Amino acid sequence: xxxxxxxxxxxxxxxxxxxxxxxxxxxxxxxxxxxxxxxxxxxxxxxxxxxxxxxxxxxxxxxxxxxxxxxxxxxxxxxxxxxxxxxxxxxxxxxxxxxxxxxxxxxxxxxxxxxxxxxxxxxxxxxxxxxxxxxxxxxxxxxxxxxxxxxxxxxxxxxxxxxxxxxxxxxxxxxxxxxxxxxxxxx
Amino acid sequence: xxxxxxxxxxxxxxxxxxxxxxxxxxxxxxxxxxxxxxxxxxxxxxxxxxxxxxxxxxxxxxxxxxxxxxxxxxxxxxxxxxxxxxxxxxxxxxxxxxxxxxxxxxxxxxxxxxxxxxxxxxxxxxxxxxxxxxxxxxxxxxxxxxxxxxxxxxxxxxxxxxxxxxxxxxxxxxxxxxxxxxxxxxxxxxxxxxxxxxxxxxxxxxxxxxxxxxxxxxxxxxxxxxxxxxxxxxxxxxxxxxxxxxxxxxxxxxxxxxxxxxxxxxxxxxxxxxxxxxxxxxxxxxxxxxxxxxxxxxxxxxxxxxxxxxxxxxxxxxxxxxxxxxxxxxxxxxxxxxxxxxxxxxxxxxxxxxxxxxxxxxxxxxxxxxxxxxxxxxxxxxxxxxxxxxxxxxxxxxxxxxxxxxxxxxxxxxxxxxxxxxxxxxx
Numbered sequence: 323x324x325x326x327x328x329x330x331x332x333x334x335x336x337x338x339x340x341x342x343x344x345x346x347x348x349x350x351x352x353x354x355x356x357x358x359x360x361x362x363x364x365x366x367x368x369x370x371x372x373x374x375x376x377x378x379x380x381x382x383x384x385x386x387x388x389x390x391x392x393x394x395x396x397x398x399x400x401x402x403x404x405x406x407x408x409x410x411x412x413x414x415x416x417x418x419x420x421x422x423x424x425x426x427x428x429x430x431x432x433x434x435x436x437x438x439x440x441x442x443x444x445x446x447x448x449x450x451x452x453x454x455x456x457x458x459x460x461x462x463x464x465x466x467x468x469x470x471x472x473x474x475x476x477x478x479x480x481x482x483x484x485x486x487x488x489x490x491x492x493x494x495x496x497x498x499x500x501x502x503x504x505x506x507x508x509x
Numbered sequence: 510x511x512x513x514x515x516x517x518x519x520x521x522x523x524x525x526x527x528x529x530x531x532x533x534x535x536x537x538x539x540x541x542x543x544x545x546x547x548x549x550x551x552x553x554x555x556x557x558x559x560x561x562x563x564x565x566x567x568x569x570x571x572x573x574x575x576x577x578x579x580x581x582x583x584x585x586x587x588x589x590x591x592x593x594x595x596x597x598x599x600x601x602x603x604x605x606x607x608x609x610x611x612x613x614x615x616x617x618x619x620x621x622x623x624x625x626x627x628x629x630x631x632x633x634x635x636x637x638x639x640x641x642x643x644x645x646x647x648x649x650x651x652x653x654x655x656x657x658x659x660x661x662x663x664x665x666x667x668x669x670x671x672x673x674x675x676x677x678x679x680x681x682x683x684x685x686x687x688x689x690x691x692x693x694x695x696x697x698x699x700x701x702x703x704x705x706x707x708x709x710x711x712x713x714x715x716x717x718x719x720x721x722x723x724x725x726x727x728x729x730x731x732x733x734x735x736x737x738x739x740x741x742x743x744x745x746x747x748x749x750x751x752x753x754x755x756x757x758x759x760x761x762x763x764x765x766x767x768x769x770x771x772x773x774x775x776x777x778x779x780x781x782x783x784x785x786x787x788x789x790x791x792x793x794x795x796x797x798x799x800x801x802x803x804x805x806x807x808x809x810x811x812x813x814x815x816x817x818x819x820x821x822x823x824x825x826x827x828x829x830x831x832x833x834x835x836x837x838x839x840x841x842x843x844x845x846x847x848x849x850x851x852x853x854x855x856x857x858x859x860x861x862x863x864x865x866x867x868x869x870x871x872x873x874x875x876x877x878x879x880x881x882x883x884x885x886x887x888x889x890x891x892x893x894x895x896x897x898x899x900x901x902x903x904x905x906x907x908x909x910x911x912x913x914x915x916x917x918x919x920x921x922x923x924x925x926x927x928x929x930x931x932x933x934x935x936x
Contacts, residue, residue: 335548341540348536353528362530367704370539370685377543381551406786431523434516438523457517458524489516 329386332377340377343389348373350459351397357454358401358447368404372397394459395469398451402470405447437491441484452480538663542685604935608650608694609744609794611843612893615932616671617908618646618655619888619901619925625657627673630899630910630921638673645928649696649713652932656699656713658687666690666699668713671932681716691740693767694747702726708741708752708769722769726754740841742767743819744796751790751799760787762801764819775821776801782824788812789838793870794845800827802836814839814850816870828868828875836866843895846870847913851889865889865898867913879911879918888928894936901925 323331323339325346331339348369355365375396383392442450448470455461455469456477463481467474606612618627625643628635639657646657652671659665663683669676679699690701692713699711700722708726709719743749747767754763756777765772776782784803791800797819802812814827814836827839827848837851848868854861864877882902889900897910901924908923 337540337544340543344536344540348533348539352530352533353525356530357524357528366533366535369533370535370542370704373539374543374546378546378549381548431519434519435523435526438520439527442527454524454528457520458528460521485517485520488520489513492516 325389326386329380329383329389333380333383333386337377340380344373347390347393351393354394354454354458355397355401357442357458358398358450359405360442360450364404365401368400369397371403372400375400391461391465394455394461395465398455398459398469402447402451434488434492437488440491441487444487445484449480449484452477453484456481538685605651605653606893606933606935607745608696608747609796609843611895611936612652612933613936614892614894614897615648615652615934617899617932618648618657618930619908619927620644620646620657621924621926625655625673626923626925627655627671628908628921628923630908630919630923633922635923639667639669639676643667645690647690647692647930648932649692650694650933651696652934654696654713655930656690656692658690666701666711668699677715679711679713679716681718691742694742694744700741700750708750720768722750722767723752723754723763723765723772724769726752726763740791743792744794749819751792753787753790760784762787762790762799762817764799764821773821775799775819776803776815776817776824780824782815786812791839791841793841794843798823798845800839800841800848802839811835811855812837814848814868827870828866828873830875834863838889840890842891842913843893849889849891849898865900865911867898878913878916879909888925890929890931893931893933899929899931901929 323342325343328339328343332343351369351372352365355368356362359365359368372393373396376393379396383389442453445453451470452466455466456463461469463474463477467477470477616627617630618625620626620643623640623642623644624637625639625646626635627638627646638655642660644658644660646655648655648671654668655671655673656666656668659667659678661683663685664687665678665680665683666687667676668679684701685704687704688702690699692699693710697713699713701709701711701719703709706726707721708723710722711717711719741750741752743751743764749764750767750769751762751764754761754772754774756763756774759778761774761778762776763772763774776784776787778784782803783805785806786804788802789800792798793800798816799819800814800816802814804812811833812835813829815824816827817824827836832854834852834854837853839848839850841848846869848870850866850868852863852866854863862881864879864881866875866877868875878898879900880902882905889898891898892910896914897912899908899910901908906924906926908921908925908929910919910921911917912919
């Protein structure tokens with residue numbers, strides 16, 4: 323049974339079909355929520371809220387082929403709702419596990435990763451949501467703009483700025499890595 | 510340009526790495542929740558639908574015995590046992606502190622990686638009393654019992670004696686997304702907010718279904734990591750509660766009877782205060798005033814502390830500053846003369862997090878005590894005797910006690926992973 327059929331059945335009240343849809347999407351949604359909220363427990367709350375709304379409001383979805391996009395919107399809105407309500411601490415430091423990458427591009431990957439992480443830390447919740455929606459969830463800019471209720475041009479400029487900062491951070495770190503050590507320095 | 514494109518192509522993978530974590534373990538829980546819920550019919554959109562699958566029964570009204578009566582019959586009550594309203598530590602005969610105001614300093618409890626730790630900050634000794642995915646312990650107002658959350662990942666409330674013995678799970682059905690929780694002043698019940706933004710009351714003595722006190726509130730009454738902040742029961746008798754509810758779809762500060770009836774908004778949209786968000790309502794120990802924080806629509810991340818009288822009059826800003834810092838988690842001292850809070854300033858170079866800030870409520874005078882913590886404070890709260898503040902900086906988690914008068918800091922040598930709860934004992 324393909325996803326469209328699952329959605330149609332779930333829309334008709336078939337909870338098992340909905341469960342299949344959940345199992346197929348929850349990991350990705352959980353990652354997206356973690357990126358936006360930078361807190362695993364809040365992310366869990368947001369994803370559960372979003373999926374609960376998805377079950378409750380599934381009959382409002384006219385086109386079953388739009389299920390993924392619709393679900394992404396619900397979860398992102400749930401994240402922003404959680405973010406709006408939470409005021410945890412002045413600064414948050416999130417330490418993620420280091421990934422395993424092929425040795426050949428390991429150094430570049432790590433530098434890029436750190437550049438992205440640094441920019442995400444500086445962005446506010448909506449800024450992170452923009453980056454995550456477009457680059458992680460694959461939502462087009464118009465859809466990102468619709469979710470946030472802002473013009474597409476604003477989304478574009480914020481994305482452009484964030485990407486620019488990431489590239490600048492990556493380039494600076496790459497230059498630092500490439501610089502030769504002074505003679506006599508122990509590496 | 511090729512490098513830029515390559516970077517952009519790598520970005521989804523990088524984000525995947527950054528956001529990766531353990532596989533979600535809450536799917537079954539979620540599906541249990543949706544499986545028990547109805548879908549909205551297609552014709553109702555976009556109207557809101559409120560689920561009401563719990564029969565609301567008003568909590569039995571209780572009158573607290575007067576303090577004089579407690580003093581006169583205290584010894585006799587200690588001999589009665591299980592039918593007495595307040596559970597006792599087995600075999601002990603001791604005075605109990607009043608539910609509000611000054612008390613003696615007892616032990617301190619916190620959670621650390623799923624364990625409940627009870628410690629003596631003076632003797633610098635500690636003991637683990639629970640190990641089953643436990644979190645956020647909170648002593649009862651009389652100091653005889655300890656409640657905590659068990660997260661597996663469903664959430665249950667466990668109530669035990671103050672030394673951890675005789676634990677009882679008081680949630681007949683495990684919960685999802687439990688956020689705020691607090692003891693009632695008489696120690697008979699626990700009030701929580703759940704993922705559906707309801708305020709629920711549980712019997713603190715036995716497993717039972719909760720009573721819905723407020724059907725439409727805000728679960729973020731207080732921070733989930735700092736149990737000392739936000740107290741919804743109005744002193745001295747706890748017959749009223751303050752909470753965050755909804756008025757015309759927008760958040761409002763409400764005061765109601767303890768069973769949720771006769772609710773009135775004392776800070777609401779369209780009033781004297783323009784706000785987007787409210788947090789952390791907390792009664793003064795004399796029950797006359799509520800402290801809370803609010804963020805303006807133009808600056809949703811910037812919260813300021815306010816005070817308002819219980820009837821909604823006298824709204825005023827607490828300790829305004831020309832550099833416009835953000836205020837967090839205002840906590841009343843036990844006698845109500847001071848409020849401790851967390852304050853930080855946004856600067857071009859970053860965030861300037863200040864030491865714990867103490868405000869004299871009458872004069873507005875502000876001073877700081879203790880060291881700076883780069884990420885602020887995991888938890889803090891006044892000692893029951895009002896002389897100290899116990900706190901754990903986020904950076905180190907070390908439990909510190911600062912003398913409010915002198916600023917002297919005592920390092921306990923202990924570390925905490927969550928909110929700190931200080932046991933109140935008779936003076």
